[in-house]
Amino acid sequence: MTTTYRLTEHHTAGGMSRFLPYLSELQPAFFCEVSPQLAADRGLAHLGWATIITARNAIEARVLVTERIRPLNVQGRTLHQVGLPWHWGPNGYTAGDAANELSHLALDPNVHIQEVKAMACDIRPGRRPRGAALRELVRTYQERAGITRETGTEM
Amino acid sequence: MDIPPADLSTGRAEPGLDPAARAGHSGHPPRLGFFTDTSVCIGCKACEVACKEWNAVPEDGLLLTGMSYDNTQGLGASTWRHVAFIEQPPADEGRDIRWLMSSDVCKHCTEAACLDVCPTGALMRTEFGTVVVQDDVCNGCGYCVSACAFGVIARRESDGGAHKCTLCYDPIGDGLTPACAKACPTESIQFGPLDELRERAQQRVAELHDAGRPEAQLYGADPGDGIGGAGAFFLLLDQPEVYGLPPDPVVTTRDLARMWRNAALAAGMKAGGGGRRYIHIGAAVRHRGARLARGSPRDAVRVRRIRGGRRGRPQHASRPPGARRAGRQVRRTGGCGRAHRQEPAAAPPGPGRRTVPEGAGGHDDGGR
Numbered sequence: 460m461t462t463t464y465r466l467t468e469h470h471t472a473g474g475m476s477r478f479l480p481y482l483s484e485l486q487p488a489f490f491c492e493v494s495p496q497l498a499a500d501r502g503l504a505h506l507g508w509a510t511i512i513t514a515r516n517a518i519e520a521r522v523l524v525t526e527r528i529r530p531l532n533v534q535g536r537t538l539h540q541v542g543l544p545w546h547w548g549p550n551g552y553t554a555g556d557a558a559n560e561l562s563h564l565a566l567d568p569n570v571h572i573q574e575v576k577a578m579a580c581d582i583r584p585g586r587r588p589r590g591a592a593l594r595e596l597v598r599t600y601q602e603r604a605g606i607t608r609e610t611g612t613e614m
Numbered sequence: 615m616d617i618p619p620a621d622l623s624t625g626r627a628e629p630g631l632d633p634a635a636r637a638g639h640s641g642h643p644p645r646l647g648f649f650t651d652t653s654v655c656i657g658c659k660a661c662e663v664a665c666k667e668w669n670a671v672p673e674d675g676l677l678l679t680g681m682s683y684d685n686t687q688g689l690g691a692s693t694w695r696h697v698a699f700i701e702q703p704p705a706d707e708g709r710d711i712r713w714l715m716s717s718d719v720c721k722h723c724t725e726a727a728c729l730d731v732c733p734t735g736a737l738m739r740t741e742f743g744t745v746v747v748q749d750d751v752c753n754g755c756g757y758c759v760s761a762c763a764f765g766v767i768a769r770r771e772s773d774g775g776a777h778k779c780t781l782c783y784d785p786i787g788d789g790l791t792p793a794c795a796k797a798c799p800t801e802s803i804q805f806g807p808l809d810e811l812r813e814r815a816q817q818r819v820a821e822l823h824d825a826g827r828p829e830a831q832l833y834g835a836d837p838g839d840g841i842g843g844a845g846a847f848f849l850l851l852d853q854p855e856v857y858g859l860p861p862d863p864v865v866t867t868r869d870l871a872r873m874w875r876n877a878a879l880a881a882g883m884k885a886g887g888g889g890r891r892y893i894h895i896g897a898a899v900r901h902r903g904a905r906l907a908r909g910s911p912r913d914a915v916r917v918r919r920i921r922g923g924r925r926g927r928p929q930h931a932s933r934p935p936g937a938r939r940a941g942r943q944v945r946r947t948g949g950c951g952r953a954h955r956q957e958p959a960a961a962p963p964g965p966g967r968r969t970v971p972e973g974a975g976g977h978d979d980g981g982r
Binding site for chain 1: 703711
């Protein structure tokens, strides 16, 4: 499960802060945060690359293995979390994949802001494929999960 | 101001006098400093950014360090405030990690080794008791870098000069607050007269102790410590070494007087009583050693005079046009120390060269 959040050093999607050298040097790369348990499970190396895949897309991020992230215990089942700051994009002084590429078009029922706090995902070591290979990777995941254009639109 | 100036005719400094007075500032304002209360630091790094903005310190690289959220790593030529993020494992199973955040800065020591060793007088003691590098005087020799007990000052590759926190020498002269303290949203960084800050810090420690935080302690607030007390001191929530601070810092020039005396003795023995050159060096060494032994002024001008020779000349006197540029080029090639040592031998003897007749060597003769 992935969840997104902000860092102190950047502002919203980074359109302003990622172009400023003084802020960019403080948070210089897009990263994902994982627990030591998940890192061991999936062979993720600290400061190495990881690919995070959801039903919508796949992105790549540098890995921070940290005790700050702890696995959740949900009804007796271990649920791992992948933390993603959502400040990056393809332009600016520090560039990286955008966490919002993974998110869905659903609104939080209380305040009707986009719901980006809990998204089912997979994570694996290494950088993501490019171009058509990326679309193919996401398609195989969609197929395995039985996801179609209608998924999530049922009332 | 009731603090008498240091006696410049002898260089004698009374212990306990504040550093500005010892450096020869008479009628100077009270000593100013920082009290960084790390117990309320939230790690926002606003101090780092504000410092760079105000002082036009360059950005120094996009590096993901993987050390918590600290991608700055430490103080350096282009980082004058550094917020350390220290993560400690949870005390008990199921509890969160403990996060210590601390904004580090130049300590503006009472006994500042960087100032002692600076051969050009680029490092100076201001009227506020702070220590400042003058960019236009620094020749980039790097002596201060190894002299600093805290690893604060460093040379910047792009211009070759040494740089560090100036305690915002420009705004504080106008009664304003340094950029980092101004930007700090939690008042973790407090600026003001050092006496006041020390008093406030003691109160804060007492408060924390009463609130069940016995680990709260001050760092650099004791004038009796190895650096004579810091002008920028800290309240820590763990041992200093946890924050990357030396637990018992000592001014690195403390033993210099003894070392010079021994060197003089060795030089004298080697000379065997002959050779004008050895006598010359021995006299100069005795002179300097004696000065340091009796607690020399940390005043850069005096150190420059004691050194004599080429460096003893006032920077502007009889310098041929382009000399400064040539000096910079030498520096960039990285051979500055050697180049400086060779230069006097090649230069024609003139008023700038110091000759000490045998038996002389008592007092400052103005370096000529």
